Amino acid sequence: MNLSMAVEISYLFSSVLFVIGLKRLQSPATARGGNQLAALAMLVAIVATLLNNQIVDPTAILIGMAVGTLLGGTAARMVQMTEMPELVGIFNGFGGAASALVAAAELLRLDSVGVTSPLGEGISIVLSCLIGTVTFSGSFVAFGKLKGLISGNPITFPLQKTLNAGLFLGLLLLGGSIMGLFQVGALNTLTTFSIFTAVALALGILLVIPIGGADMPVVISLLNSYSGLAASAAGFVIGSNVLIISGALVGASGLILTLIMCKAMNRSLGNVAFGAFGGESTSAAKGDDSDKIARSVDPEGAAMILAYAQSVVIVPGYGLAVAQAQHELRKVADNLEERGIDVKYAIHPVAGRMPGHMNVLLAEADVPYDKLFDLDEINDDFDRTDVVLVVGANDVVNPEAHNPQSVIAGMPILDVDKAKSVIVMKRSLSTGFAGIDNPLFYMNHTSMLFGDAKEAMNDLVREVREA
Amino acid sequence: MGEMLVGIYVFVLATLAGREVITKVPPTLHTPLMSGANAISGISIVGALVVSAQVNEGLAQWLGGLAIALAMINVVGGFMVTDRMLEMFKKR
Numbered sequence: 361m362n363l364s365m366a367v368e369i370s371y372l373f374s375s376v377l378f379v380i381g382l383k384r385l386q387s388p389a390t391a392r393g394g395n396q397l398a399a400l401a402m403l404v405a406i407v408a409t410l411l412n413n414q415i416v417d418p419t420a421i422l423i424g425m426a427v428g429t430l431l432g433g434t435a436a437r438m439v440q441m442t443e444m445p446e447l448v449g450i451f452n453g454f455g456g457a458a459s460a461l462v463a464a465a466e467l468l469r470l471d472s473v474g475v476t477s478p479l480g481e482g483i484s485i486v487l488s489c490l491i492g493t494v495t496f497s498g499s500f501v502a503f504g505k506l507k508g509l510i511s512g513n514p515i516t517f518p519l520q521k522t523l524n525a526g527l528f529l530g531l532l533l534l535g536g537s538i539m540g541l542f543q544v545g546a547l548n549t550l551t552t553f554s555i556f557t558a559v560a561l562a563l564g565i566l567l568v569i570p571i572g573g574a575d576m577p578v579v580i581s582l583l584n585s586y587s588g589l590a591a592s593a594a595g596f597v598i599g600s601n602v603l604i605i606s607g608a609l610v611g612a613s614g615l616i617l618t619l620i621m622c623k624a625m626n627r628s629l630g631n632v633a634f635g636a637f638g639g640e641s642t643s644a645a646k647g648d649d650s651d652k653i654a655r656s657v658d659p660e661g662a663a664m665i666l667a668y669a670q671s672v673v674i675v676p677g678y679g680l681a682v683a684q685a686q687h688e689l690r691k692v693a694d695n696l697e698e699r700g701i702d703v704k705y706a707i708h709p710v711a712g713r714m715p716g717h718m719n720v721l722l723a724e725a726d727v728p729y730d731k732l733f734d735l736d737e738i739n740d741d742f743d744r745t746d747v748v749l750v751v752g753a754n755d756v757v758n759p760e761a762h763n764p765q766s767v768i769a770g771m772p773i774l775d776v777d778k779a780k781s782v783i784v785m786k787r788s789l790s791t792g793f794a795g796i797d798n799p800l801f802y803m804n805h806t807s808m809l810f811g812d813a814k815e816a817m818n819d820l821v822r823e824v825r826e827a
Numbered sequence: 828m829g830e831m832l833v834g835i836y837v838f839v840l841a842t843l844a845g846r847e848v849i850t851k852v853p854p855t856l857h858t859p860l861m862s863g864a865n866a867i868s869g870i871s872i873v874g875a876l877v878v879s880a881q882v883n884e885g886l887a888q889w890l891g892g893l894a895i896a897l898a899m900i901n902v903v904g905g906f907m908v909t910d911r912m913l914e915m916f917k918k919r
Contacts, residue, residue, distance in 0.1 A: 379844060379845075382849060382852075382863070383848045385849075385856050385859065385860050385863065386851045386852055386853070387853075388853075388855060388918075389918070391856055391859060391913045391916065392910065392913040392916075395906060395909045395913055396906075396910065398863060398866065398867060399866070399910075402870065405870065405873050406872060406873065409877060413876065413877060413880035413881070414880065415879075416880065416881065416883040417882075417883040417888065419888075419892075420879055420888045420889060420891055420895070421876065421892065421895060423892055424875070424879075424893065424894070424896040424899065425896075425899050428896040428897065428898065428899020428900045428902070429899055431896075431904070432899060432903030433904065435904045435908070436907035436911065437907070444862070447904075447908065448861050448865055451862070451905055452865065454898070454900050454901050455865060455869060455901050457897050458869070458874075458895075458897040458898035458901070459874070459894075461875065461891070461894035462874040462875050462894050465875075465878040465879070465882065465887045465891045466878050468886055468890065469878065469887050472887070480830065480831035483831075484831075580861075581861070584864055584865065584868075588864065590868075591868045591871045592838055595834070596831065598874045598878065599834070600873060600874065600877070602873060603870050603871065604834055604838050604841065605837060605838075605841040606867050606870040607870065607871075608839075608841035608842040608845055609841060609844070609845040609849075609864070609867060610845075610865075610867050610868040612841075612842045612845030612849055613845060613849045613864045614864065617857060617860070617861060620857075707855075712858075714861065715854070715860075716855060716857025716858035716859070716860070719855040719856075719858065720858045720859070723912070723917070724915050726915075726917070728917055728918055728919040729855055729916050729918065731919070734855075
């Protein structure tokens with residue numbers, strides 16, 4: 361068996377390990393091992409590649425690996441769990457950029473050698489560069505929106521879709537001519553290629569700026585998928601199955617998460633991409649709340665309601681994470697449990713800022729994962745629940761979703777209004793992202809505990825202890 | 828074109844396998860799934876290494892080096908942050 365055969369087998373081994381590693385993510389008990397298995401797969405692939413290739417000049421390779429390891433390791437250690445969407449967003453961009461650069465470097469190499477190249481390789485280079493570049497610039501806009509560097513509101517201007525369509529058409533023409541140049545083995549594809557890359561960069565920016573901040577979970581899931589597709593395309597460029605397979609796995613994963621997020625927000629993918637929803641644009645019925653009275657409760661009163669319940673379901677929303685109050689929340693839950701009260705958490709898919717974000721934030725606060733229930737698992741339990749404590753959530757518990765006339769009609773919600781009593785901890789009666797009033801706040805069995813989630817939660821911890 | 832067709836076979840089958848495996852990942856683990864997927868998409872490091880190994884001149888070499896650095900950020904950062912998160916997931 362020669363070296364290149366052994367290397368091919370190593371790549372096969374890596375591909376299998378990636379699939380098994382992902383499979384182990386099906387349960388929190390095996391997930392950590394699964395991730396480590398995938399990391400091992402990556403190590404095998406990298407070592408095999410280094411052994412297999414006659415390296416002409418190792419300088420750039422060594423510097424690249426050292427810089428990447430240092431930056432990646434630092435980012436992974438320093439990042440706050442609330443900032444995970446930003447980190448994933450920027451990593452999507454790096455992944456896309458790396459794949460596009462592989463295509464560019466290969467093009468430069470072919471160009472300098474001046475060989476005719478088969479059509480297949482031309483297509484792969486163009487696709488890899490296109491998807492990778494769009495992922496890169498789109499991810500940076502998404503990162504800017506999440507970080508608040510760019511307005512989270514949809515940025516729209518006249519003829520935006522026409523411009524995007526024009527750019528796309530331009531990319532097709534430029535891509536076609538690059539392939540044509542390759543076919544005849546012509547040198548100097550470089551100028552065309554540079555223009556192509558610049559247009560792709562612009563397209564990535566233009567595709568993401570009209571999308572509102574509230575829709576970023578969908579966007580980063582989709583860009584996650586693109587970064588995988590870009591890696592697959594790079595696999596076609598260099599003829600490597602391990603790239604094609606791993607990229608396809610990531611592409612599938614990102615797409616599944618995108619569709620889950622769309623479903624949770626009751627939107628189609630096309631609606632997210634072109635709807636320019638999610639800012640203040642929806643001025644829809646602010647509602648005439650003049651005749652409705654929300655009953656307010658103080659922390660002591662709320663503690664009494666909680667302490668004499670038998671079952672409590674907590675619904676955390678993003679307001680909780682913003683206030684960094686998840687640790688205080690756990691203290692309240694611990695206290696209730698010491699009294700023998702059954703405490704569960706109901707997590708809506710869009711509770712955080714990315715898929716599964718709230719679960720990570722609660723895990724960080726040492727909430728055991730077997731107490732976290734998703735929408736389908738817990739919705740039938742609410743009519744048997746004594747008290748629901750909603751913390752910093754709004755649209756995801758709005759019963760208006762069951763009203764066919766409402767703008768959020770059909771959105772999957774947690775049916776907390778079915779519980780015997782509901783406590784809503786919130787700053788004010790203001791509306792959520794959807795911009796509509798929430799009748800839950802005015803129901804007879806609802807009590808509003810107004811205040812900043814962290815302060816109110818601290819008061820609640822104290823009162824529950826004394827209750 | 829034959830090689831490309833084989834590649835497309837591999838791509839389609841891997842996508843189907845990915846769909847089967849990933850549909851069953853519970854919502855609790857969706858964030859680690861995404862950051863882990865980030866790390867896996869850093870596989871383009873293999874492409875970057877293959878291309879970089881073959882060149883020793885100017886621009887192509889440095890583009891390759893940049894690709895290696897960016898992919899390596901994904902690989903190291905992605906797997907490490909995923910591990911950090913999964914470490915926090917505990918049973919009662």
